[in-house]
Amino acid sequence: xxxxxxxxxxxxxxxxxxxxxxxxxxxxxxxxxxxxxxxxxxxxxxxxxxxxxxxxxxxxxxxxxxxxxxxxxxxxxxxxxxxxxxxxxxxxxxxxxxxxxxxxxxxxxxxxxxxxxxxxxxxxxxxxxxx
Numbered sequence: 001x002x003x004x005x006x007x008x009x010x011x012x013x014x015x016x017x018x019x020x021x022x023x024x025x026x027x028x029x030x031x032x033x034x035x036x037x038x039x040x041x042x043x044x045x046x047x048x049x050x051x052x053x054x055x056x057x058x059x060x061x062x063x064x065x066x067x068x069x070x071x072x073x074x075x076x077x078x079x080x081x082x083x084x085x086x087x088x089x090x091x092x093x094x095x096x097x098x099x100x101x102x103x104x105x106x107x108x109x110x111x112x113x114x115x116x117x118x119x120x121x122x123x124x125x126x127x128x129x130x131x
Contacts (some may be wrong), residue, residue, distance in 0.1 A: 005065070006026070007090045008092025013108055016071030020083035031080070032067060045077040052085045052104055056095050063074025082107055 005021035029049070031039040040046050053059040064084065068076045078115070085104040089096050099105050113122040120126050 007087040009083050009086035009090065010074045011079045011081065011084060011086060011107075012077035014111055015114065016032070016068060016075040016079040018066055018068040018079040018083040019041065020080065020087050021065045022062045022084075022087045024061065027060035027062065029064040029127075030066065042075060043120040045073055048077040049080050049084070050076075051081055052088055053100060055098055055102055055104075056088060058088065058091075062091075078108065 005023050007022040009014075009019075010017065011020060018063045018097050036049060040049065050059070066080055066083070068080060068110060070076075071079070081104060085099050089099065089105070096105065116121050
């Protein structure tokens with residue numbers, strides 16, 4: 001399956017992992033075997049996914065297939081954006097400068113802090129009672 005795709009990359013954000021496969025084509029994008037509009041109902045998430053293509057004016061040049069799992073929808077959208085950015089840099093290394101300036105190259109490493117034992121939440125302690 002993956003051998004027919006020209007450019008492959010992985011994008012990550014929070015707990016979401018997106019595997020992006022790109023090849024020359026008519027600009028179709030499928031996410032988990034569904035159209036992007038069906039997978040992401042909110043226009044904001046669709047906009048986040050399209051940002052690297054709009055910045056580099058390569059919207060209608062590639063056919064994109066994406067497998068994404070983990071996390072929530074916003075984390076998945078940003079993971080897809082990261083994966084598309086990395087695939088575009090494999091396609092043309094000169095695109096790195098504008099993509100980096102826009103902040104799409106850097107992986108956003110912020111994740112939810114884990115809950116510690118003996119505590120109510122990650123940082124919140126149980127309330128102390130003197131009496």
